[in-house]
Amino acid sequence: MKIDEFDPIENALRNQPLAELPAGLHRRVMSHVRLTRQAQRFQIGWIDLAVSLFFGLLPVLIAFGWKSLPREAGLYLNYYWMVFQSMNLEPLVWLAILAGLLSLVLMFAASLRLSLQPPLRSE
């Protein structure tokens, strides 16, 4: 855009005075900001509820699924379980359990780190 400093329209538009900030607005904004931050740190989101609900209901779902299996399927599973036991895969099973435990510990440590964040410097 070509700027014509002598054009009264451009001049008026560019030099329109700014309104003064109302007294106390900055203080009000900052007090809300600080309150919001504190509230935010202890907030529980929908994802937290969904994840805990899922894991809480998992044993029930497994038990229900197991009970609702047809008799033939139960027999098949029993058969494959026996085959699995005969394969002598014990070290592999222990390794899987260990890996599972390790990831649980890591997740716990990460959640602990998030919840125990140092307080804000301004607070």
Add this chain to the structure above:
Amino acid sequence: MELRERDWLKRAKNGDADAFGMLVSLHERYVYNLALRTLGNPQDAQDVVQDGFVRAWMALPGFRADSEFRTWLYRIVLNLCLNRFPRLRRDLAALSDEELAELPEPASHARDVLSILEADEARTSLQREIFRLPESQRLLVTLRYQDELSYEEIASLVNLPLGTVKTGLFRARQRLRQALSVYQEQI
């Protein structure tokens, strides 16, 4: 963005409320004026500014450092204004591209007519006229002249095609030019 502002932004992103306070001090007057000129009511403008800064603070961890903080902040405040004033969104959308071609190039002979004294009076009168512009045009004028944003930045901010932004600004200037003609006839 200044080095100082960049540093405040970095600290504020890490949860430093004092650094965010410095960013608020830097931008609050412009943000307030943007809200005031868009909404036309000081109380509404204060509410929007307060809400806007709180939202910005909450969303700050997700702010990408490569974009301009000011534009990002304006976007938040502008969306709040548009939510309060839904008609403005429709008015902005109604500014069409096609009509630009029909508008004549404005004459800039006014400067030859006005003496320095008259120019001062005319400026005051024009500034009153700016407040009488339709809200959509007043918003574009504020973003262009008060906040010195480029056409592209404004288009991205108000989510309108570039041509529509240019049309809106053209019409605003034309309207002011007409008001100036009326003023000149009166004196």
